[in-house]
Structures are given as C-alpha cells and as structure tokens.
Amino acid sequence: MNKKAAEKEVQATDAAQEKIVNDFSMVIATVNGSGSQTANLALIRAVFRMGVPVSGKNLFPSNIKGMPTYFTVRANKDGFTARREKMEILIGMNPETFDEDLNDLVEGGVCFYPDQFKVPGTRDDVIFYPVPVKQIIKEQNPPRKLVNYMRNMVYVGVVSEMLGIEIREIRKALETHFKGREKSIELNMQIVDASALWASENLVKADKYVVERDHQTEGMIMLDGNTAGALGTIFGGVSFVAWYPITPGSSLAEALQSNLPRLRKDEKTGKQTYAIIQAEDELAAIGMIVGAGWAGARAMTTTSGPGLALMAEFAGLAYYTEIPIVIWDVQRMGPSTGLPTRTSQGDILFTRFLGHGDTQQIMLIPGNIEECFEFGWRSFDIAERLQAPIYVLSDLDLGMNLWMSKPFDYPDQPMDRGKVLTAEDLDKIDEFARYRDVDGDGIPYRTLPGTDHPKAAYFLRGSGHNEQALYSERPEDYEANLERLGLKYETAREYMPKPVIKETDGATIGMIAYGSVDPAVNEALSRLAAQGVKIDYLRIRAVPFTDEVYEFIHKYDRIYVVEMNTQGQMHMLLRLDVPDQATKLIPLTHNNGLPMSAHWVTEAVLELEGGNDGQ
Amino acid sequence: MNKKAAEKEVQATDAAQEKIVNDFSMVIATVNGSGSQTANLALIRAVFRMGVPVSGKNLFPSNIKGMPTYFTVRANKDGFTARREKMEILIGMNPETFDEDLNDLVEGGVCFYPDQFKVPGTRDDVIFYPVPVKQIIKEQNPPRKLVNYMRNMVYVGVVSEMLGIEIREIRKALETHFKGREKSIELNMQIVDASALWASENLVKADKYVVERDHQTEGMIMLDGNTAGALGTIFGGVSFVAWYPITPGSSLAEALQSNLPRLRKDEKTGKQTYAIIQAEDELAAIGMIVGAGWAGARAMTTTSGPGLALMAEFAGLAYYTEIPIVIWDVQRMGPSTGLPTRTSQGDILFTRFLGHGDTQQIMLIPGNIEECFEFGWRSFDIAERLQAPIYVLSDLDLGMNLWMSKPFDYPDQPMDRGKVLTAEDLDKIDEFARYRDVDGDGIPYRTLPGTDHPKAAYFLRGSGHNEQALYSERPEDYEANLERLGLKYETAREYMPKPVIKETDGATIGMIAYGSVDPAVNEALSRLAAQGVKIDYLRIRAVPFTDEVYEFIHKYDRIYVVEMNTQGQMHMLLRLDVPDQATKLIPLTHNNGLPMSAHWVTEAVLELEGGNDGQ
Amino acid sequence: MDNKAGDKQVKPKVPNEIGLIKADYRGRPSTLCQGCGHNSISSQIVAALYELSIPPERIIKMSGIGCSSKSPTYILSRSFGFNSLHGRMPTVTTGAVMVNHSLKAIGISGDGDTASIGFSHFKNVVRRNVPMVYIVENNGVYGLTKGQFSATADKGLELKGVGVNPFMPIDICMEALISGAGFVARSFAGDPHQVKELLKAAIHFQGTAVLDIISPCVTFDNREGSSKSYRWGRSRKEPLHDITWVPRREEIQVELQPGEVLDVAMHDGSHIKFKKLAHDYDPTDRMSALKLLEESCNRGVLVTGLLYINEETPPLDETENLVDLPLVQLSEDALRPSKETLDAFIERYR
Amino acid sequence: MDNKAGDKQVKPKVPNEIGLIKADYRGRPSTLCQGCGHNSISSQIVAALYELSIPPERIIKMSGIGCSSKSPTYILSRSFGFNSLHGRMPTVTTGAVMVNHSLKAIGISGDGDTASIGFSHFKNVVRRNVPMVYIVENNGVYGLTKGQFSATADKGLELKGVGVNPFMPIDICMEALISGAGFVARSFAGDPHQVKELLKAAIHFQGTAVLDIISPCVTFDNREGSSKSYRWGRSRKEPLHDITWVPRREEIQVELQPGEVLDVAMHDGSHIKFKKLAHDYDPTDRMSALKLLEESCNRGVLVTGLLYINEETPPLDETENLVDLPLVQLSEDALRPSKETLDAFIERYR
Numbered sequence A, B: 001m002n003k004k005a006a007e008k009e010v011q012a013t014d015a016a017q018e019k020i021v022n023d024f025s026m027v028i029a030t031v032n033g034s035g036s037q038t039a040n041l042a043l044i045r046a047v048f049r050m051g052v053p054v055s056g057k058n059l060f061p062s063n064i065k066g067m068p069t070y071f072t073v074r075a076n077k078d079g080f081t082a083r084r085e086k087m088e089i090l091i092g093m094n095p096e097t098f099d100e101d102l103n104d105l106v107e108g109g110v111c112f113y114p115d116q117f118k119v120p121g122t123r124d125d126v127i128f129y130p131v132p133v134k135q136i137i138k139e140q141n142p143p144r145k146l147v148n149y150m151r152n153m154v155y156v157g158v159v160s161e162m163l164g165i166e167i168r169e170i171r172k173a174l175e176t177h178f179k180g181r182e183k184s185i186e187l188n189m190q191i192v193d194a195s196a197l198w199a200s201e202n203l204v205k206a207d208k209y210v211v212e213r214d215h216q217t218e219g220m221i222m223l224d225g226n227t228a229g230a231l232g233t234i235f236g237g238v239s240f241v242a243w244y245p246i247t248p249g250s251s252l253a254e255a256l257q258s259n260l261p262r263l264r265k266d267e268k269t270g271k272q273t274y275a276i277i278q279a280e281d282e283l284a285a286i287g288m289i290v291g292a293g294w295a296g297a298r299a300m301t302t303t304s305g306p307g308l309a310l311m312a313e314f315a316g317l318a319y320y321t322e323i324p325i326v327i328w329d330v331q332r333m334g335p336s337t338g339l340p341t342r343t344s345q346g347d348i349l350f351t352r353f354l355g356h357g358d359t360q361q362i363m364l365i366p367g368n369i370e371e372c373f374e375f376g377w378r379s380f381d382i383a384e385r386l387q388a389p390i391y392v393l394s395d396l397d398l399g400m401n402l403w404m405s406k407p408f409d410y411p412d413q414p415m416d417r418g419k420v421l422t423a424e425d426l427d428k429i430d431e432f433a434r435y436r437d438v439d440g441d442g443i444p445y446r447t448l449p450g451t452d453h454p455k456a457a458y459f460l461r462g463s464g465h466n467e468q469a470l471y472s473e474r475p476e477d478y479e480a481n482l483e484r485l486g487l488k489y490e491t492a493r494e495y496m497p498k499p500v501i502k503e504t505d506g507a508t509i510g511m512i513a514y515g516s517v518d519p520a521v522n523e524a525l526s527r528l529a530a531q532g533v534k535i536d537y538l539r540i541r542a543v544p545f546t547d548e549v550y551e552f553i554h555k556y557d558r559i560y561v562v563e564m565n566t567q568g569q570m571h572m573l574l575r576l577d578v579p580d581q582a583t584k585l586i587p588l589t590h591n592n593g594l595p596m597s598a599h600w601v602t603e604a605v606l607e608l609e610g611g612n613d614g615q
Numbered sequence C, D: 001m002d003n004k005a006g007d008k009q010v011k012p013k014v015p016n017e018i019g020l021i022k023a024d025y026r027g028r029p030s031t032l033c034q035g036c037g038h039n040s041i042s043s044q045i046v047a048a049l050y051e052l053s054i055p056p057e058r059i060i061k062m063s064g065i066g067c068s069s070k071s072p073t074y075i076l077s078r079s080f081g082f083n084s085l086h087g088r089m090p091t092v093t094t095g096a097v098m099v100n101h102s103l104k105a106i107g108i109s110g111d112g113d114t115a116s117i118g119f120s121h122f123k124n125v126v127r128r129n130v131p132m133v134y135i136v137e138n139n140g141v142y143g144l145t146k147g148q149f150s151a152t153a154d155k156g157l158e159l160k161g162v163g164v165n166p167f168m169p170i171d172i173c174m175e176a177l178i179s180g181a182g183f184v185a186r187s188f189a190g191d192p193h194q195v196k197e198l199l200k201a202a203i204h205f206q207g208t209a210v211l212d213i214i215s216p217c218v219t220f221d222n223r224e225g226s227s228k229s230y231r232w233g234r235s236r237k238e239p240l241h242d243i244t245w246v247p248r249r250e251e252i253q254v255e256l257q258p259g260e261v262l263d264v265a266m267h268d269g270s271h272i273k274f275k276k277l278a279h280d281y282d283p284t285d286r287m288s289a290l291k292l293l294e295e296s297c298n299r300g301v302l303v304t305g306l307l308y309i310n311e312e313t314p315p316l317d318e319t320e321n322l323v324d325l326p327l328v329q330l331s332e333d334a335l336r337p338s339k340e341t342l343d344a345f346i347e348r349y350r
C-alpha cells in the first residue's frame, strides 16, 4: 500500500488502530539457497532481544538450491512457541509460490512483497506492502556478487520499520552474526537502513501487528536443539564420536566438530582430548562407538531413521554385551527415506525393539533444548551406570529449529562412570565374573581393556556366555543371563528422568505427550481450559517408564496420547504396560511432516469432548 | 549287561516284561563332525518306515567339529512329536559328556555305550548295554579312513537288534541315503549286520522299550522345514533368490540351490528359469530381491536374526514403495549373535516394526512342514497381491529338524500376480497413477519396467511421493499415502491364512500359540485334558490377525499365549489389538534355545490352574 | 565441438531412427544447483540415448541417494527409474537386470554413494560383471547433506566448516580395475563430447561399464586447488585419446589415418575408435592402466578417456546361464512345475 | 625350523624378559577342526608375543564372526578380546584403539568376514591407517557356515553341494595396497617361521599391518587343486625373501653378508631384514608389489613374504592429534570443562 493511497484508507479503518502487540507468526517465503538465513536470523534475534518470546522454524526442502523454503518467526507474548497453521505476516519473496503462500494468511494479515510480483485477486482481506526491492538494491549498489543475497536485507529493513523492530537490535544481531566483521556489518546495515528509510517515507501502517519491547527473554539464550545436544555431550565428557552424515542428525555432529576444538583441546599441548571420525557408513559409525564404549570411553553417534535402521545389528550386540554407548536419533519423517527435512516421532517402536531377538532398548526423549543439553551429558551417566546403549530421541523440529531457553544448568553431579573395577579393586576380590549380578540390580561389573591385572581380562561376544563371559550354549546360562537383563531393565527405571507433570484443579482428563510436541500441547491446554475443558498433562521423558507415568494413567477417566506418528507408537508402549487401563488410552496422532500445532491438538480434543477451537 | 549276568536278572524282574511299544525318546550323543548323521538317519527312517510316528531333532553346537552333538529320535504311537525333556534311551558315544548325559534318562531308561567307557555309579536305575565298538570294528576291518565313521554303524546294528527295529528297513534307509551306491551300502550293512549279530548273541533284553510295526506313517513323508519351504518356493514360481549364508537360514537357500536345477531347468535348452545369487552380505541380498521384485519377478531371500537386522533399511523401503518380496527369517536364539544353532521365536516384534518410521510388516508363520511348503508358494501370491514384503517366520526347530507330514498338496489356485497393468491395459485407461487407490482397498496398480507404453513408466523412490509417484513434500500427499498404506494393512487381513482352531466341549480357557511350539501345545493339551483341564486352542498363522483370532479371545475367561521368547512378543501384539481383553491374555514364555516341551507347557498351565504334570 | 566421424550428431527436433525427438529423452526440470556438474552429465545421457535411438522404455534408470542420485529424475521421463537407498543402487540393479536382461540399466551414483556406504556393493557388482552402465558423478563431497568430505576428496583439501581432509582419496577407476572391470573410463563433466562418446560405448558394452566422471559441486567444492573443480578439470585435463563409438553398419564410413587409430571391436559388432593424442596408450592392458592412474595422481593431472577395455568376462546373466526370455516374462507353466512333478519328486522323502 | 639370527627362540618354559612363560600367552583349548590352518596361526601368535615379551594385558584380540574369528579364544587368555559381528571387526577396533592407543590391537578375520560382508570396513581401516595388526585367515570358504564359497575362492573351483565358483577371487593384498596400506604381507599357515617373523614385524609397525595368511580349511576346502589347500601351499609357495625382525638392541648381533640383505628400519628403531632368495624384490615399491601379485596369480604360484612396507603415513591417532594419555584415562577435569566455561560459552547464544 503506498503512502498516498493509504493515508485516506487509514483514517477510514479504525480497526487498524487496535494494535496487536507481540503476537504473530511471520513467514518468510524464499528460495532454497538464496542466502536468506542471515536476514531471517537478524529478524528473529532482534525480536528476541527486544524481550519478546519467539521461536524460529525453517521449513526447507530436501534440496540444495532453488526450491521453496519457509522461515517462520513466531512471536508470542504468552510464550507459546509452537507452529501455527496460519500466519499473520508473509514476506513473500518467492514468485513461484507467491499466490499459494497468500492462502495461509489470516484475515487482516499482512503481506510484504517485491513490487514486481503481481498480486492475485484472491485476498482482498489482506494488507499488501509492495517493496521496490530491485530499485533499493540498485540505488545502494552493493558488490555484484552480493546482490542476490542483499535482496533479503531489504525486507529486514522494511519489515523492521513497519512492525517496530528496533534497527539497533538488527545491527546488534548482525554484529553477532558476523562476529564483529565490520565490513560485512556495514554493507548489510547500509541496505537495512536505506530500506527502513524508504518504508518510513513511502509506506503507511495499515495493519495491526507491532513488536514492542518487553522483558520476557532477559537472560535467555536462543539456539537449536542439535547444538544444545552437542554442548551437553561435550560437558558430558564425550571422548569419542563416530558418525555418518544424514539430515537431521548431521548438524549435531557438526556442532561437535566446531565446538569440541573450542572447549576440549588440551591447554598445554593443543592436542585433542577427543576423537571424532566421519565413518564410511552407519554400520561403521556404531561399530566404532561400540569398540570405544567397550574400551571405556564415553562414545556416541548421531543419526536419523535410515541410519538407525542400519545400526540394528550392532544395537542388539551393544544391548546384549552390555556396552555403554549413546545414540542420538534425530527423527525425521518416515517410513524409508521419507522426508529428510520434515519432522516426526516415528522411531519410538522401532527403537524400543531395535535388534532381533528380544531386545529392550532404553530411550531418553528431550522435550526442549534445555533437555537436549541435559540429556547430552546425562545420557553418558546413564549408559555407563546401566552398561547399556542409550538412545536419545530428538527430532528435526527440536534439533534444527531455533528455541529459547534459560541458560543451561551445569551438570549437578560428577560423572557416574558406573561399575568399573580397577586393578586395585581386582586385588580385593576373589573372582571377577563379567556378567555376574553381584548387587542384585541386574547390573554386572566390568573391567576396561588394558587393566593391568591377571584377573581383569574377559572375552566379549554377542553369542552365548555364562557369568564368566565364557562361551556357553547351556540353556540355564542363557536363561539366567536373559533374566538378569530383564532385571536390569527394571533397574533402569530408577535412572530415568521422571516425567514432567502439570496439574489443574478438577481435571478428570489426562493428556500424555513427549518431545517436541510439548509447546503445541501446552498452548492447546490453555486454549482448552479457556473453553472449560480441564486437562492434566504428563510429558514422558524416557522409556522405560517410571512409576509416575502409571500413577498418572490410573488417575483419569481417559487419557489422550498426543504424538507425531501414524500408529500411535507411545500409545502402544503405554498400552502394553497397563493392560488394565488400556481402553482409557486414546491415541491422538498427526503425522504429515510439519511440527504439531496447538490448533490441531485443540480441535482433536474438542471433537471428542465437544466444542471447537477458534485458532 | 552281558548275556550271562543278565539272564538271571531277567527272570527276576517281571517289570521288564511289560513292554512299552513305540513310545520313547532316543538320544544319540556324539561329537560334532564324527559323521553320525548317516547312522542317525538310518535309525529314524527305519522306525518311520515301520509305520511309527517319529520326529528327529539335531541339537548341535555352533562349531564344525569336536563339540557335543545330540540327535534325538522321538517315536510316539500317539503321534506326539515335540521335544521331551527326558529320554528313555541313550546311545552315549561321547566320552566327554557321558556322565552328564546319563542324568536325563528316565528311571528304567536304557543306555548303550562303548564298552571302554566307565559307567559312573550315579544311575543304578538304568539298564546299561556296553557295546564292544572297537572290537567289532576291528573284526570287520573297514577301510581305514572310514573307521571313525563306521563306529556309528555299530550302534545302529545293536540298537536295532535290541529294540526290534527291522534290519531290512535299516538297509532300505541306507539305500535311500546312498542313492543306490552299492559299495557304500554294503560296507555299512556289513557293520550293521555284524553288530546286530553280536547283540543277539551277547545281550539280553532287560528293558521295556520296543519298536513294533504299525501303519500310522503310511503314505507320509519326512523332511526338514527348510527343504519343505524351498520346495514350496519352487512350486511358487520363484525366479530370483539372493542370500547370504547364515545358520539356520542357509539350508533353505541350499535346498533351493540343489533342487532348482532338478525342477526348474528349461527342458529344451537346459538353461535356468531362475537365478540364485550368493550376495556379499544381507544388505545386498535384500537389495537384489527388491530390484527383482520391482522388475516383476517372484523374488526371495532367506536369513536369520542378525541378517534380518541388516535388512531393516531395505525392509522399510520395500514396505513404503510397495514392492512384493518374500523374506524367510528362520529364527534362531537372540539377542545379537545369540546361539546360532538354537531355536527361538524372538523376532516377532522386531519384524512387525521392521524399518524406522511407522512400518507395519506382514508375517506368515508356518507351524509345520506342510505349511512351510504351502507358505513357500502362497507367500508370493500374497506379496504380489498386496504389493508388500512378506516375512515368513520359521525357526531352527522347524527348519532344520526332521518332521513327518502327509505329502504336500499342490497349489490349489493359479498364481496371483496381483494388480499389474500391461501395455494393453494402459491403452484402455486415461491415466496411470502408481500410487492411486483405484479399487478402494488400498492396493494400487503397478506397471513393470520395460512395459512398452508411453504411459507405463514411473520413478520409484523411498521419499515423499504423490499418487503419480512424483516427488512431493506436501503434507497432504504424505498423509494420504500413509492412510492408504494403513487401509492396505486392513485389506491384508483378507489374504492371511486363517488360524487353526481346536475346540473341546466345555472349555472356558483358551490357548494361543504359533509356529513350532504346536506339537508341544497339542501334547500338553491332551495331558491337561487328562487332568481335567479343558482348553481350546488357536494357532496363529499370520500377522495381521484375522477376525477369528479376535473372536476366539472374546470367548474365554483367560487365554494363555505360549511362545518361545522372553518378552511374550505375540502376546504383546495381541494385547495391542484387543485393549478391552488385554488382561485376559496371559503370557507363557520359555526361551532357552531348546524346542518347547509338552511338559513345560503342561506344568506352566497347571501351576496357574492347579495340579501337576507327570512327564 | 567438432563434428567427428561416427559422432552421430542429430538435430534435437529431428526424429531419430525410431522416430523420437530429443525431448522424448528428457526428464523433469532439474532442481540441482545451477552449474552443477551433474546437470551436464544428464544432458549427455539424454543426447547419447537420443542419438543411439534407444527406446526409452528399454532403459531403467537406477540410483542411490545424493544430488547425483537425484539426476535420473531429470532425464528420460519415459523410462522406469528406481531411486533406491544410499549406497545400494548396485544391489537393486543386479536384481532388476537379472530378472529382465532385455533392459539396459544406467546406474547413476555419487562418490559418497559409491566410495563410502556402497563401496562393497560397487566392488561386487563389478566383480560379478552385472550388465549395466555405472556412472559415478564424482565431486569429492557429499552434496545433498551439505558438503562433508567424501572418500574421493583430495588429501589436504580444506572445506569451510568441515576442516582439512587427512586421508588419501579413493580412486574409483583403480578400484574398478582391481575388481576386474572390463570397461573403465574417467571423464570430466566439462568435456561433454568425451562424456557422450564414452556413454555410447558403455551402453554397448556387455558387462559392467564404469564411468568415473569428475562432476564439480559448485556449491560446496568448486574452489581453486580442488581436483574436483571446473578450473582444475579444464586446466589439468589430459585426454588419453580422442574416442569415438561407431555403430556396426557405419564402420565403412569411418576414415582415419592408419596408425593413428586403435580400433576395438565390441561383442555386438560396434567399434570403439581411439585416435591417438599426446602419448601412446594401450587401453587393453590392465597394468598400464593402474600405472597410469598412480602416475597421474602423482603428477596432479586428470587423465581422461577409456582407461581399460576388455570384453572377455561374460556378463552375469550369461554366467548364470539364464534362459533367453527375461525371467519376468516366463509364463506360469515355466515357473510352476506340474502336479505330477511334485508328486514324483516328493517320493524321495518317503 | 632352522635357528636364524634374530629369530629369538625361547624355550617355552623359560620366562621371557617380563617373566612370563609361554603358557601365559596361551588361550583356551581350540574347538576348531584338527588340522585347521587357523590353529597353526594361533600358535604363531602365541609364540611371537611370548618371544617379544609383550605383556598380554597390553594386547586386545579383536575379531568378527567365523571359525577364524573364533581363534582369539584360543590365544592369550590374559588379554581382553572382542568377538564382534560378522565383518565389523575393523570398526570396533578403530573405536577401541582410538580411545586407548596404548593398547596393541590384533585383529583376526576370515576371508568371508573381510572380503565380503566387511569389505568396506577393511578398506577403510587400511585407508585410515588405524594402528593394528590385521590378520586374514584366508581359506577361500565360509568355514563356520559349512563351506560356501567366499570371495577369495578360486574361479572354477568346485565344492561339494555348492557348485562351481564362476567369479575371480578378490586379492586381499592388492586391495590393501590400493587402499594405501603401509604393511602388506602374504604368508601360509604351513610356514610357521615366516608367519611368526611377519607377526613380529607387524606388531612393531605403527599403522595398519595387513597379513593375508592362506589357512587351509581341512573340512571344506583342502582339496587337490584348490589354491587354499595345504598341498598347493607347500608345492607352489615362493617366498620372496627370508624375513627376520630384529629388535633395536640386537641389531649389532646380526651378521649377514652385505648385498644379500635389505634392511628396513622401523619408526621404533627395530629393523626388518630381508635376506634375498631366488629373485630380487624391492618391498618398498608399491607398483612392483601390484605387478608381482598380478603375475603370481597368472603363474598360479603363492608368493609369500612382506610384499610392501612403507611407514610414511601417520597412524590414525596421530592424524587425529590425540593427547598422549589414552582418552580413557583422562580425568573428569580434562573431560568436562568448568562451570565458568559453560557460562561464558553460552553467551554466544544470547
């Protein structure tokens, strides 16, 4: 809407005067590989630093360049950060999808777009701001090879001006981004300033959306879950990483690759206190960490569904030979290759039973980036304590998108290296038997290769073994071992992170969810409460379950289990554990590659409980 | 017992006169690699051909030579062929295990042994027949390199004589074994005859066990389940096999390798109407059959647990891209490498969820060798009809042991090649969409590579696709596809073999089992009935379940689910499907590598129902 | 590009011998980066098949996962295709061609796909001599997962955010040679003519024809000094010969000076003509090929051309003694023996 | 066996330099077939380590699955061992030695384990130069699964119940060479002296030392005409040289005629002496090694000895620039940065 034309209209519409403060989803529609990341990060960082709760989600194709990509900034004064199905603000930079993109704008929504695009007649309920991107670029004349990339800075300037995002926060965001590289900062700011100026001179605000300074994010940090996980891992004392690239597991390894040298070089020698190896495939990756875990290191890998599938045989070996390792499965959409750049929670069942022949695997499931950090270090304590592979099931939404968090808590306990016998320990005992249940908790003692004691050695094998780790095909030995493993699985419950429970007065309905659907559920619960539907909420953080989970289930008339997969996988695991409560558990599953929305959860519940959601 | 000493005793013990006819387990304890197979087969064949129901089980170590091996012949006039925990007759040829082996003899049992062994004083309730193996061999003087092997023929002769196994049936059995090679037959028979003669002259029957001619096996055949499966596969029109050696999956491929040339060479040219490839690993094996299945062939592989684990990624691909293939998983003891030569039913859950991200795999579970044959051919019909990977879950006991059967029925229907569109078909339709649900049953139409029509081609991928098989990341496309796959899984139930149900008047208890535990369950049920515990029995033959299974569960107060794994895997799958009946399902699991025994099942039930088993 | 004898240039709109125009060989629009080497190779596959007048229905396009493995989408819409799993293309191709040997398989893979996760399958498909064209679009990086080193990356190469590669690169051609390949070529995506002629010859080879084509990744590794960059390819390229594939019936038309040309006949009667360039090279000697590769690696040059050809080893369908009719076309009669056969056969288990 | 200079023969009951007798290096009784080549190799491993006076606690025995992979059970009861998964021994070994480079890994594998299912891992462990001794007990068959062909079986070999092998064998040594191995030896289980000396040298090599040892399977493939049989090994064996490993301090005692001996120094100061036999062979030239292998395959002979040695490539722990202390011995202080570090570091995400 250009200034002249708008001025009149503005006076006419009072509606435009009702401001909507710090509450919108803004979608930036670009083309993959067009270099919009700096611009998008500048916008979200600026809003975040103005004290407004935000989240940032990148919806990108499995492709390097040229396909439609969306970055969504959700700002919400109430702290809700889940995906929304609609948006209030569209920055439409992709001509291919422009018409379609408009469909998802709410009534009264806003659209910024390059003025050479033709606006289709479909949305007369939307406020359009054409922006002369080409012209501004031409006037500012940035270095030729940066022209395409600078187009993104135009919308940063215009949108900031129109929404009230402070330009100095944009500058600070760019300073962070360019780590103080002055020339880059100035070049970008030149476009931002010019564009903001153009907007102030030529556009009249006709929409309701504004950003105003707040204090809710003070002291907080913003990053993606994979980086958080990598940092947690580093503070967990990881010393061996083997991995094979795969989206969305890769960026966790890459965050290790870039941060380990910063945090874990030996100060005197500059040498590494860790090794990180890009393996030839996932079979090798897990094989290497199995070797390292056996030898006594804190070892981990990171992967995603297809890679996890390739790890199945080793997963069984690690389970059965009781080797501590940590496997991050950053879940993506399946089955099969699926959608490598879309999120899902579809690996729950597969992981639980990973490996042929009666395995019972242990999973930690972070629900936010703080927990990515925490489970990053804690998973090693648990793995070494239980002498078992631990699977950390994150997902693409949590792992690759931007989330706010309070600064991470430093580990609140020293490392638990579990039951390891040293040479001195061996001196004190009569006999060492690798697979004997000395303490009655199903967890045996182990020695580490190289332990300099004649009693120390044992020969590890995935086949039949007795307590002394000697080869045995005796039925009694086999049964005893499997029984002990069963007991160990029970013991594991003690070490699992407890669920997070949120209770409301008078609720007779329960809801169970886990992982990255947490923000959507939280938001949905508040909407449902507003409609008089009171629901208590339990967020699972580990399998096997702890008592709290069973108790929770017993308390309610019915319990909705919300998850992002097709079969209702956690629902199935719960059902198996509480047969007498099985019919009370109602699956609510949604699985289309997009993060869960509060709207969907609300609607799904209301459909069953009566009522409907506004969105 | 030598003749002189015995004569008196015989008169003394009247007990010895009460014959026990056609009812014993005879265990031949030897050393792996000692060449006892010919001898053992001669014995079991002879009994079988005398009309007595038998089964033969080989309990062998994961080793080539030198470790203890047991061959058990169970003869039973009532047709019960399950493993027994005790034996009546021991042929103790292994000095290493001799003392221990004696422990498993019943009171009044019989032991044949080489006279140089020292009998420990532990079993004075057992009748011992020392046999001068060395001396007989020395007298007969067989070719030097056959000496060791011929020692086995000594016990054939002696035992036959003492039990009343007809020597001419031994001869016939050897004729079969040596396929008419006269010299071998004569050499062996020379030892057998001499040994029988020695026995008749020197031993006095002091035990009760005899074999008498009967007519129960007339017209029947005897073979192992893997050979039966291979034959079924061949009559199912298999045209492509890829495999990687692994016990106990190998012998199915090897039976194909030896029988395909006999049955499936082109008569005119002598060329092969099939290809069989030993792949570089299991990933390659399944990859090859996926390629072949896509191209339109009936393709299969055979493996066991560790191999199945390696197939997980391809299993997901085949599921999601809807390629008909058949995978035999001859189950062995897990987890991990486990006991490669011991049996289990531990891959049920792993197979059901094989592949990351919401797969729902289909399993056929043969319970006897007739069904190994039948599912051998039928699996292809089902795979092509459903355009899905079909897992045939056999196990080591069924696959590698000897079972009686009536001759296999020829397939009762022509091959079902499923929904394949030819060039002519394509002429008649407007549009071909590979993943469209035209018939409302979730099963789309496919075309085969090479179909000479411009509309025929499509590009198959494991990633997102729409109905036209074009790449798509659209949430709607993905959801629609997963929904159709869910519908197809429902459709699959129609094509599944129905369970086998055995009802008794007035039973209020049900029992569910599957696969190779069938003989033990049948025998247990008859024992339980004798104790007044009436139980109806349903044997599952496929997953997903058909209506009969659900109906059965609803009918009883409680249902025991008997299986050979640790977690109660089928029990879990059932529970998931009938949440309102979940508490009625009681798992009875036993998993130690040995085939299930009727005694164990009976005891387990009686412990819960009251009473106890005699064995 | 000069118009050589046997280089059957056809104008795109002119129908070829089977009445198809070039567009009939095209695929969907590429979604790879502009300038990606893989796109040039796709164009040459389209051109070669068009010029060879092969019905697209007789081709199957096979791939694994990667940017390279996406390229079958951008060629031959009228051919069936199979975008399989990362590294497993050789396995699915083996199965497909064994059950339908009337199809010609073109496998397109990447260096990650072939030289890491799928290495053993690559080596085995070559060893078995599965009839197929095996193209490696070799860029030294994992394109699709955003630029990690692949096993063919140069030792010492530094990539942004990844670090320095400390390992010696795997040489795809050497590996193929050692595994007994009968057709081993190296080329460069920036040399379309050579790529096309090699493709034509490869398609007419009866076993596994391996083409290791350096195919720059403009997004992650086209930097100065990388042996997988356009600049390196253009400046360090040393073609061994000027190669031309000549169909059977055109043989007569080829006129080249004797002595300058080596002629290798193929099993189907077509020929490959090698016109001598700088040095004398005998593409029928395996050891020379190995030595050449070692040497060119030491000298830091990119030798291109058909390094080795030898058609002695039978392709796998022959080794397996398959009936002439593709297995997928056999009728129920041929696949299922009769009831009488079953009844008679079962006798051995009495 | 003649008592050669540097061949440190110690009587079994006599304590070695660290006070252990030979029995301290033994394992559990073998359960392999009598006469199996693998058993002879086991004996030589025991002998070599005993004679080298290496503390068994410093050794880790690594294997995959197969008869060969069982053999670690039959040696070194006082060493830790890991009988892993079929084909995956190289991967677990990589992990183990990277986190504890004070251990010496001895990997024992079979031809099935290494040249089929684990092929890619084998190639990669060599490429990365993981410090370890990699022994392939090569019998051309899958012993443990009862006699199927492995990828190293001779072309044309016929086995009972299996048929005729139509494929060319994989040559483990060639593969190792191509992958950049710095220590490549071939030997024969029937030549205990050579096996032992090669083992001693291999243990002192700083990277991956590959020993391809022909080890007859008496049960499934010891038949006349098989290149993996005892008879073939004995009659067609052509040792390249008489090899002796000489510890640092004994150097002086070795007296051999100059000209007849090639001496190669190793990084730790020990030496390998090659005494010339029939022909002149230079074990430091990779191309000669390849040529020799090609040629000996054509001639149908079994060349044995150290085919290639080159210690230039750093072992993986060096490449990765690890601290001197094994990673598993690092204290919590070294592994977990301080709270202050965390608080400061996290600032970058504000």
Ligand SMILES: Cc1ncc(C[n+]2csc(CCOP(=O)(O)OP(=O)(O)O)c2C)c(N)n1
Pocket (backbone or CB within 6 Å): A244, A245, A246, A247, A282, A306, A307, A310, C065, C066, C067, C068, C069, C085, C086, C109, C110, C111, C112, C113, C114, C137, C139, C141, C142, C143, C144, C145, C150, C217
């Ligand atoms: C089992 C598995 N692991 C990892 C991946 C992730 N992945 C996709 S493409 C690729 C590498 C592709 O590299 P390359 O083959 O060289 O192809 P390019 O993109 O360079 O053409 C990887 C690791 C996957 N799809 N599947």
Ligand SMILES: Cc1ncc(C[n+]2csc(CCOP(=O)(O)OP(=O)(O)O)c2C)c(N)n1
Pocket (backbone or CB within 6 Å): B244, B245, B246, B247, B282, B306, B307, B310, D065, D066, D067, D068, D069, D085, D086, D109, D110, D111, D112, D113, D114, D137, D139, D141, D142, D143, D144, D145, D150, D217
């Ligand atoms: C994943 C997997 N596939 C197959 C097997 C079965 N298997 C065990 S040993 C073996 C082959 C062993 O051959 P080789 O390595 O040559 O050892 P050898 O027994 O000949 O010494 C096979 C195929 C297995 N254990 N695991």
Ligand code: SF4
Pocket (backbone or CB within 6 Å): A064, A065, C031, C032, C033, C035, C036, C037, C038, C067, C068, C139, C143, C144, C216, C217, C218, C219, C220
């Ligand atoms: S990322 Fe590299 S390989 Fe992939 S399409 Fe772009 S240029 Fe090609």
Ligand code: SF4
Pocket (backbone or CB within 6 Å): B064, B065, D031, D032, D033, D035, D036, D037, D038, D067, D068, D139, D143, D144, D216, D217, D218, D219, D220
């Ligand atoms: S089967 Fe062969 S490889 Fe295995 S132990 Fe016996 S002889 Fe050795």
Ligand SMILES: [Mg+2]
Pocket (backbone or CB within 6 Å): C066, C110, C111, C112, C137, C138, C139, C140, C141, C142, C143, C150
């Ligand atoms: Mg690449």
Ligand SMILES: [Mg+2]
Pocket (backbone or CB within 6 Å): D066, D110, D111, D112, D137, D138, D139, D140, D141, D142, D143, D150
């Ligand atoms: Mg072998």
